[in-house]
Amino acid sequence: MEYDVQKGEIYSNKIVNELDNFVIDFIKILDKNEIKYVIVSGYVSIVLGRTRASEDVDLLIPKINFDEFCKIFNSLKDNNFECLNTYIIKEAFEEWHDYAIRFSRIGRPTPNMEFKMITNKIQEEAFEKKIKLFFGDNLLYISPLELQIAYKLSIIGKGDFEEISSDKDFEDAKHIYEYFKDKLNKERLSYYIHLLKAEEMWKWLKM
């Protein structure tokens, strides 16, 4: 796996697993409908090599109108995906304004895609600064690694080892840090850690 920092591109020759296939198939439908997105959280660590599975994948997209939503909803349906929340488009659109709605392959609740609207500055940052991940013939947009690390650290807790001793978010952050530490933008990482008040966790991560 190679990371071209200047271009913001990662190149991977990994063997595709079931979770990757699910994500690739879903993203192809978004691409076909020209829906922009960024993948964040656990799957970013997994696709970059972390040895764990996940039952869901977090996807952020900017707000779209009802017509665009209908187009993507129907397109997903035509491609063997179902919305787990409701099969009524209007309901799904309304619920999407309050929380993530989930899509899975029909009859298989896991894995599923958490389809989230971008609603805050951190999510906007992840979207604006997203990087490219190429593997095989596939291209995925993922959260910038520095933000991914800081964000994962920020959602853990107060910073004592009791809280992090079995925390998957901490381990996800640690994996990305260990593999990419020579390539990470230290200034940007430091900025995000400060911004998200994750200084205590950061001390643990570096150990």
Place this chain on the structure above:
Amino acid sequence: MVKNVNPKEIKVDFGEIKNDKMRNFRDRIWFIKYWAEFMKKNSDEVWSQGQKDLIDSQFKKADEFFEEMSKSEEGREKLDIIKYRKIKNI
């Protein structure tokens, strides 16, 4: 046959439990570092094969579980509850 034990008779060493957690945490961190180094030293094809085996087997198990559940009405009702809980993030 397990003897009935009065919980009051069991003395729990919480200090030892905390030490176990610390050891476990260190082991896990050690493995994450080890794995990152393993990835760097080996081709993507090598490390990702192990990851694929792990992830695919977990989804296979999940599929089998859902298939088994959907065979009965009671199971289908339970599946709906699982879906509902996930959706509302209860």
